[in-house]
Amino acid sequence: MSSDLLTGDGRTHIKSKLMRESLQDRDVIRSTDSDRDLKIYPDVALVGIGGQSIFDRGASAILPLVEEIAEAKQEGHRMVLAVGGGTRVRHTASIALDLGLPVGGVAQLVGAMEELNAVLLNALLAKHGSMTMQRDHFWELPLYLSAGMIPIAISIPPYHLWEPPPEEGHLPAHGSDFGLFQLAEVLAMKQLIFVKDENGLYDRDPKKHEDAKFIPRIGLDELLASDFEENILDKQLFKSWRVARNVNRIQIINGLSRGQLRAALRGEDVGTVITREDNGESPGKEVSNG
């Protein structure tokens, strides 16, 4: 705190590259960039478990998956879990919209419905070392993981009452899929695996069309250019992925099919693998489990 303070224009500045600058200025914004982002937790996997697809099915879907998670932990995989809210989220949103609540109000409400699932998941996994994690306590992850814990994170992002106006409709654009994506992105996690009740991505909703074609592997650009009727993940996730730095691969697997989760954690191409062609900053290497 010596010669770093500058005055003279009525304001007191601390000497820095951005001093006096407008942070809306494009050149200034650009000047903060480089071709890479710090990788904070590159050896931890993030596993998102579907609310509708797994939890709403009850014990017959949840219990085998819980067993598999325990086995995966025994095999030494370092992972963070998260779970969606499922049909209760949809019910909440439909009531909230009928009442005319603002989009931020809907966003504020829906998170509670996935927390219920997190409580149940934690109760089932507690004897294997699970714990529910506070919103942004991921700086404690090294401690939890070294202690052999399976932390359960919150998947809905904390946009709450400040949810931006949606481009279409009246529902929050930033849902659980985006929340998990962003967590994986900002922490540069090793893998992002979504556990659903289908083998992965299809060109049409396989629940409605018997002839739906399974897509084992696809690039992000190709996926965005395609006219698939139903996206299995939120639109906002793909939008964010285009400008993201760290996540290069997202895997969607079938949690009703025993063994897929462990295979995915080993780095195998089960389910659907969506890859992003690299922006050139780092070689597009496959994720492999060391």
Next chain:
Amino acid sequence: MADGIGERRVIHSALENSTLTDTHSDEINYRPVAVMPDVKVIKLGGQSIMDRGRAALFPVLDEIVKAREEGIQILVLTGGGTRARHIYTIASELEMPTGVLAAVGGYIPMQNARMVQMLLAKHGGIFMLIDDFEKLPLYIQLGCIPVMTGMPPFGYWEQRGQEGRIPPHRTDAGVFLSAEFLGARRAIFIKDEDGLYTDDPKKNSKAEYIPRISARELIERDLPDLIVERVCLEYLGRSQWVKELQVVNGLEPDQVARALRGEEAGTIIYQDG
């Protein structure tokens, strides 16, 4: 499906088959309700007001206190300023992702909010945490002046912008989104310029003043610099309640008072009809 696995148990509702992010909400007849439309949501600029200290801040606070005494409901949100720029500089050098910048950038407007609360305490200034937002009606009913950080709570969940590491949603966005949630018509920004110019008037003496402009026109002009965060313009294009952004000069007497009374002052950026 594997044998013996139960069906999804669905609660029937208009959105039961929705992926929640598509347009299925068309099926609902949405008749929006404004939460607290009479609250004036104002931002005290960080670099433009707070970093000028007493000389700039005290007269602005006087006008806010007077307006509150006249019965105008006010929510004060604070910006960051030079300390935010300092931490963004260092964090960028360290190649921190945008979410980390947003998280560390959140501390400074919080400090500023606390400073403003100390000054307003004798006039009913209340420091409000983001998580206390639902207590706003109480504070307003009591005649208080709630003061809160302008930074929205996105933190580590803040996405990268199109370029650079600076979080696209900073305190202007927080002011806009707070006003939008409350159902207010205007989001008011107190800065140290008369409003919008074609370039930064502090650096370019030929910059021209723009008293009134539509959001679409402003986006189309594609100016190299702007007095409000770009996301505010984008959201103004589709917001339900906020129809105008008002930027006034806090260094000029009466500008803040006029903005709080809902009068024309400074620059108005309006939603295209």
